[in-house]
Amino acid sequence: MLDTFEILTTSGVVLWSRTYASVSPTVVNNFITDVFIEEKSSVAGAKNGASAAENPPYKHDQHTLRWTFEKELGIIFVAVYRSLLHISWIDKLVDNIRALFVGLYRDELTKPNTTIVECLTFDQYFDQQLRELEQAGGKSDARAFKNEVLSEDTGDEPPSPPNLTRSQQAQRGASPGSSPNVSRPGTPSTNHLLVAKAGPVAKMSRRARKMQNTNSAPASSSDEGPARKAKAKPVKRGRKWDADGLADEDDGVQLDYSVPTLTSDSEVEAGARPGAVEEVDASTWGSQAKGKFVLKDLGDEVHSILADADAKKSAATKTDAPSGLVGSGLSAIGGLFRNVVGGKVLTKQDLEKAMKGMEEHLLKKNVAREAAVRLCEGVEKELVGVKTGSFESINARIQKAMEVSLTKMLTPTSSLDLLREIDAITSPSATSLRKARPYVMSIVGVNGVGKSTNLSKICFFLLQNKYKVLIAAGDTFRSGAVEQLAVHVRNLKELTAREGGQVELYQKGYGKDAATVAKDAVAYAAQEGFDVVLIDTAGRRHNDQRLMSSLEKFAKFAQPDKILMVGEALVGTDSVAQARNFNAAFGSGRSLDGFIISKCDTVGDMVGTLVSIVHATNVPVLFVGVGQHYSDLRNFSVKWAVEKLLSSA
Amino acid sequence: MSTLQTIKDLLEASLTPSPTVIILGLAFCLVAPILLHFLYSTATPYTTLPSVLLLGPPGAGKTALTTLLERGSSSDTLDGPVAKTHTSQVPSSIELSVNSDDPSTSYKTNLDNESATAKKFLLVDTPGHPKLRASSLMRLNAAEPTIKSSLVSDGGAKSKIKAVVFMVDAAALADGDALPSTAEYLYDVLLTLQKRFHSRGGSRAPASMPVLVAANKLDLFTALPAALVKSNLEAELGRIRAARSKGLLDSGIGQDDVDAGEEGDWLGGDGSEKFSFAQMMEFDVDVDVIGGSVIGDGPGAEKWWKWIGERV
Ligand SMILES: Nc1nc2c(ncn2[C@@H]2O[C@H](COP(=O)(O)OP(=O)(O)OP(=O)(O)O)[C@@H](O)[C@H]2O)c(=O)[nH]1
Ligand SMILES: [Mg+2]
Numbered sequence: 028m029l030d031t032f033e034i035l036t037t038s039g040v041v042l043w044s045r046t047y048a049s050v051s052p053t054v055v056n057n058f059i060t061d062v063f064i065e066e067k068s069s070v071a072g073a074k075n076g077a078s079a080a081e082n083p084p085y086k087h088d089q090h091t092l093r094w095t096f097e098k099e100l101g102i103i104f105v106a107v108y109r110s111l112l113h114i115s116w117i118d119k120l121v122d123n124i125r126a127l128f129v130g131l132y133r134d135e136l137t138k139p140n141t142t143i144v145e146c147l148t149f150d151q152y153f154d155q156q157l158r159e160l161e162q163a164g165g166k167s168d169a170r171a172f173k174n175e176v177l178s179e180d181t182g183d184e185p186p187s188p189p190n191l192t193r194s195q196q197a198q199r200g201a202s203p204g205s206s207p208n209v210s211r212p213g214t215p216s217t218n219h220l221l222v223a224k225a226g227p228v229a230k231m232s233r234r235a236r237k238m239q240n241t242n243s244a245p246a247s248s249s250d251e252g253p254a255r256k257a258k259a260k261p262v263k264r265g266r267k268w269d270a271d272g273l274a275d276e277d278d279g280v281q282l283d284y285s286v287p288t289l290t291s292d293s294e295v296e297a298g299a300r301p302g303a304v305e306e307v308d309a310s311t312w313g314s315q316a317k318g319k320f321v322l323k324d325l326g327d328e329v330h331s332i333l334a335d336a337d338a339k340k341s342a343a344t345k346t347d348a349p350s351g352l353v354g355s356g357l358s359a360i361g362g363l364f365r366n367v368v369g370g371k372v373l374t375k376q377d378l379e380k381a382m383k384g385m386e387e388h389l390l391k392k393n394v395a396r397e398a399a400v401r402l403c404e405g406v407e408k409e410l411v412g413v414k415t416g417s418f419e420s421i422n423a424r425i426q427k428a429m430e431v432s433l434t435k436m437l438t439p440t441s442s443l444d445l446l447r448e449i450d451a452i453t454s455p456s457a458t459s460l461r462k463a464r465p466y467v468m469s470i471v472g473v474n475g476v477g478k479s480t481n482l483s484k485i486c487f488f489l490l491q492n493k494y495k496v497l498i499a500a501g502d503t504f505r506s507g508a509v510e511q512l513a514v515h516v517r518n519l520k521e522l523t524a525r526e527g528g529q530v531e532l533y534q535k536g537y538g539k540d541a542a543t544v545a546k547d548a549v550a551y552a553a554q555e556g557f558d559v560v561l562i563d564t565a566g567r568r569h570n571d572q573r574l575m576s577s578l579e580k581f582a583k584f585a586q587p588d589k590i591l592m593v594g595e596a597l598v599g600t601d602s603v604a605q606a607r608n609f610n611a612a613f614g615s616g617r618s619l620d621g622f623i624i625s626k627c628d629t630v631g632d633m634v635g636t637l638v639s640i641v642h643a644t645n646v647p648v649l650f651v652g653v654g655q656h657y658s659d660l661r662n663f664s665v666k667w668a669v670e671k672l673l674s675s676a
Numbered sequence: 677m678s679t680l681q682t683i684k685d686l687l688e689a690s691l692t693p694s695p696t697v698i699i700l701g702l703a704f705c706l707v708a709p710i711l712l713h714f715l716y717s718t719a720t721p722y723t724t725l726p727s728v729l730l731l732g733p734p735g736a737g738k739t740a741l742t743t744l745l746e747r748g749s750s751s752d753t754l755d756g757p758v759a760k761t762h763t764s765q766v767p768s769s770i771e772l773s774v775n776s777d778d779p780s781t782s783y784k785t786n787l788d789n790e791s792a793t794a795k796k797f798l799l800v801d802t803p804g805h806p807k808l809r810a811s812s813l814m815r816l817n818a819a820e821p822t823i824k825s826s827l828v829s830d831g832g833a834k835s836k837i838k839a840v841v842f843m844v845d846a847a848a849l850a851d852g853d854a855l856p857s858t859a860e861y862l863y864d865v866l867l868t869l870q871k872r873f874h875s876r877g878g879s880r881a882p883a884s885m886p887v888l889v890a891a892n893k894l895d896l897f898t899a900l901p902a903a904l905v906k907s908n909l910e911a912e913l914g915r916i917r918a919a920r921s922k923g924l925l926d927s928g929i930g931q932d933d934v935d936a937g938e939e940g941d942w943l944g945g946d947g948s949e950k951f952s953f954a955q956m957m958e959f960d961v962d963v964d965v966i967g968g969s970v971i972g973d974g975p976g977a978e979k980w981w982k983w984i985g986e987r988v
Contacts, residue, residue, distance in 0.1 A: 037765040038765070039739040039761050044760060064763070140769050140770050140798065435810075438806060442856065444916070661925055
């Protein structure tokens with residue numbers, strides 16, 4: 028049922044894996060790219076150390092991935108299975124494996140300058156967990172999970188089917204009627220047998236179970252005693268048999284003996300939970316007939332590790348209280364020193380105030396609150412537990428991390444060399460089987476952001492590079508739009524005639540369907556040998572349902588190679604909502620290819636709009652408009668933007 | 677009795693506000709943190725190993741090579757010499773050692789067992805995803821020998837980059853789409869090196885930076901041979917150079933300093949029509965193209981290893 032389980036580092040090395048059915052590496056690669064590198068908005072905030080249950084499952088090509096991320100060590104745990112299956116215990120498995128793996132190999136994992144982690148022995152731990160959860164998962168109700176949690180605390184395995192039948196026999200034979208177990212409502216054993224799933228491991232271990240069954244079934248329970256005693260836990264063994272005939276309360280005492288590793292935390296927990304005693308009872312019942320002692324020890328080890336991890340987790344959430352006046356005073360002074368000289372391990376508290384400052388700073392730069400908050404959260408998560416460098420203040424460290432975050436966010440995933448793209452379409456290489464055709468580019472946006480102006484700027488740039496350009500007047504709606512374009516075309520002709528630029532206007536007046544006009548323009552351009560078609564569109568408010576929906580038809584008819592949206596850099600526009608709506612307007616198969624941010628010269632350092640819209644859409648910024656002239660169009664430079672955003676002037 | 681008296685006196689003196697006490701106290705307050713700091717910072721290992729930077733587009737096999745070289749020399753190979761790999765998100769570095777008497781010794785020989793003098797270095801694997809390239813390039817930019825910048829991990833280790841290995845997937849280059857993106861990255865790498873040469877000024881002889889273009893996956897029959905990889909890359913780099921010179925200016929560059937913008941972006945020797953790696957010699961950037969493979973029964977990785985061994 029499980030296809031594969033992998034434990035890999037953020038540096039890309041698979042430390043340990045188990046494969047039941049081969050899965051193409053692209054599945055996990057895509058998962059990493061989408062979730063961790065590009066941080067697609069659907070899986071926002073995924074990069075913290077949340078448990079597998081909290082992380083949204085990632086779906087790709089018939090596979091579902093459940094995963095968790097150990098931030099401190101940079102390790103990803105991921106389980107891959109067919110999306111058709113529903114595996115209730117899968118996130119539990121992922122979490123447990125994480126706790127186990129980290130518990131077992133923490134020292135190895137923190138070694139510098141190596142990618143090797145000796146973890147061949149992990150196989151058996153994994154098998155143990157898988158078997159255990161599969162069996163527990165056999166119970167269809169939520170109780171399976173509760174039982175599982177409890178057995179973790181007590182350090183015992185939940186019963187396996189044959190063992191249970193065994194224990195029922197024992198129950199009937201040894202202490203008929205008087206056993207407290209009889210009063211237990213709905214013994215899980217029957218359910219258990221019925222619903223137990225046969226996973227790969229379950230199948231594998233069937234023979235083992237059968238063997239164990241035949242071995243132990245004929246032997247009377249008391250015969251088994253010495254054997255076990257010799258092996259592991261005589262105390263527990265002895266007490267258990269007494270307890271069967273005794274009152275319930277004794278079980279509580281027994282807990283202490285049977286589980287030496289039990290922490291006070293989990294003890295309290297177990298005691299406090301209603302029904303705990305019964306559950307515990309059931310699990311010991313199961314274990315007493317266990318034939319495989321090695322396995323049993325492994326189970327104990329596993330559970331003690333898991334319990335440890337649990338205890339640590341709950342301890343971490345609890346012990347934030349200051350340890351006395353003197354202690355806190357000293358640590359405060361130490362912290363101050365560290366602030367100055369660096370080498371301080373950052374905690375959430377240290378960061379909180381500084382992060383607030385960073386957030387304010389970004390907001391001042393006109394970054395939308397939503398984007399600023401998420402950026403800061405990302406940086407904060409990244410920095411908790413990090414040690415500052417020598418003579419590096421917290422603020423400097425945050426600044427550095429923010430620079431990296433911003434760069435990562437604004438850098439496009441693929442290269443954006445417009446001229447080369449055009450060349451590839453208009454004069455394809457001999458080896459590719461494509462036919463030469465004009466490159467189609469269209470420009471969308473709300474009213475008055477400068478669509479036509481920026482279109483003309485692009486046209487000017489293309490003309491300078493000796494392309495033959497057709498401008499299509501797709502704004503058949505607003506009166507004067509066509510005339511405005513005609514003026515631009517006339518200017519451009521004049522400006523570039525000397526250098527041999529060729530530009531024409533394609534227009535069909537007003538009232539026509541814009542999509543049809545665009546389509547005709549493309550056909551005309553192909554016929555007349557134009558290199559590039561630039562299609563202007565009518566400005567529309569992003570919340571105008573009717574006009575927005577016509578964009579989908581437009582995209583289908585004109586088949587643009589690039590759809591660019593013009594957005595304003597100005598303060599106070601609802602650029603984020605605009606960008607989102609436009610990005611979604613072209614139907615499921617199409618989205619925006621890039622943004623042109625106009626009027627960047629008017630905002631100085633407050634270029635936050637850039638960040639807001641890229642954050643909202645994951646669509647890169649291609650160009651920025653920086654003035655009134657045809658030549659005032661610039662390639663977007665990530666470095667420039669990041670510098671402006673972080674400058675403190 | 678007298679000792680008790682002296683202690684008492686001392687205590688009294690230290691508690692009376694006299695200039696000496698105040699100055700001493702102040703001095704202690706100022707010096708203690710600094711002393712503490714040095715105590716701490718020297719406690720952490722301070723490596724000055726040279727390093728080799730491993731760059732290249734995603735899926736080229738950088739991480740695979742890293743694991744191969746690391747596992748190849750350790751006697752206890754786990755499950756095969758190459759670990760399974762996935763897309764990298766963060767750089768990682770591994771410590772390797774070459775036989776400094778004879779660099780051509782195979783990476784498979786365990787130098788611990790031999791009498792040869794081993795020279796240690798770090799191999800730094802970087803993620804190839806476009807969004808994560810900026811920091812790799814930044815490392816390259818900061819790799820000036822004069823500045824000991826913190827290059828390898830955040831652990832405070834400092835290292836000097838001795839060579840760059842740019843890995844490409846020769847099989848992917850065969851079908852066209854990968855070529856532009858690969859060349860784009862290589863262009864940025866070479867341009868960074870070139871700018872680094874310029875920024876250093878002519879006062880000192882600058883250290884050269886050898887670059888190895890490692891054409892990987894030659895075990896696949898679809899892969900291009902090294903010579904073709906070289907010529908294809910050169911042609912594409914030339915195309916990029918031409919396109920960039922015609923392209924729009926970057927934001928942040930005003931119309932006035934057009935010259936500065938253009939100067940900086942022209943890769944290789946000025947004026948030449950076609951680009952070739954040999955043009956990079958002018959900037960002390962030696963480019964070699966060598967084929968090999970990390971897995972499968974291709975030419976293997978020995979030639980790369982020898983190349984690296986000769987440079988560190
Ligand atoms: N056939 C063949 N496949 C190889 C060779 N070297 C690497 N691969 C495969 O190429 C894939 C990608 O290798 P990685 O090392 O993860 O790639 P990378 O360069 O680290 O990629 P990023 O981390 O994303 O930058 C893996 O599936 C390798 O098995 C080779 O020599 N021949
Ligand atoms: Mg990698």
